[in-house]
Amino acid sequence: MAKLNQTRSANYTRVHESAVGPWEKPLLQAMAARMPAFVMPDHLTILGLVGSAITGGCYALTDWSPLFLIGASIGLFINWIGDSLDGTLARYRGTERPRYGFFIDHTSDIFSQMVIAFGLGMSAYMRFDIACLILIAYLMVSVFTYIRMQALKVLQVSYGGFGPTELRLIMLAGNVVAYLIGPKEFAVPLIGMISPFDVLALLLFAGAVTSVFIGAITIGKQIALEDQPAEHTRISAAPGE
Structure with a gap:
């Protein structure tokens, strides 16, 4: 069951509904408590x-050997530690800098997702154009999240129990499957040769676009009801004025 986690800052409420939250959050807090004093949140962001x-890089090198999938999985684990623990460590030590943390965290996410998507596109398992669709989907969801935050003052980190950690777990499972079955392709009319991982990527892309579309309509209706125009009394000018 997804766990609701709300954190308030000066300007917005951060909502994190994560399917693995009941296990992930205590683990991150325990790691933060044992983190050496010289390790700062910025160091963890760089680690991510x-x-x-x-x-x-390892995804791109799978053209040489499927063993690089092991390196890609290790990289995902390192990314999880850095990306998930930097904010936890700042909150644990009481050294949060909300504006700075927000900027650095989400900016680094953009570069992280770009590098991973490009690596997937150069791998033996996914077409580059389809990998770019995954990057586009991520950027769509990110932009929608920030627009929603500006409109509702709520930062939704995950949706329906699905967030960054769940995505990493899917990628880890995909790495195992890719290693076991190897690169496989089949022809699809109008699309060309695609792999099972391309199909999964296309489904994720379609799901992300659909979710943003439905969310935009739903939130638009909500805001339309809440943000009514002010009533103005029409004053007719007196004759001769």
Whole structure:
């Protein structure tokens, strides 16, 4: 069951509904409590970027050997540590800087997802154009999330129990399957040769676009009801004025 986690900042409420939250959050807090004093949140953010670079690079190298999928999985684990623990460590130590943390965290996410998507596109398992659709889907969801935050003052980190950690777990499972079955392709009319992983990517892309579309309509209706125009009394000018 997804666990609702709300954190308030000066400008918005951060809502994190995660299917793995009941296990992930205590683990991150325990890791933060044992973190050496010289390790700062910024160091963990950099570690997350390093992990994404390892992941993307190893995906690209799977043309040489499927063993690089192991390196990609290790990179995802490193990325999870850095990306998930930096904010937890700041909150544990009481050293949060909401504006700075928000900016650095989400900016680094953009570069991380770009590197991973490009690595997937250069791998033996996914077409580059379809990998770019996954990147587009991520950017769509991100932009919608920030627009929603501006309109409702709520930052929705995950949706329906699905968030960054769940995505990493799917990618880890995909790495195992890819290693076991190897690169496989089949022809699809109007699309060309695609792999099972391309099909999964297309389904994720379609799901993300549909979710943003439905969310835009739903939230638009909500805001339309809440944000009514002010009533103005029409004053007719007196004759001769």
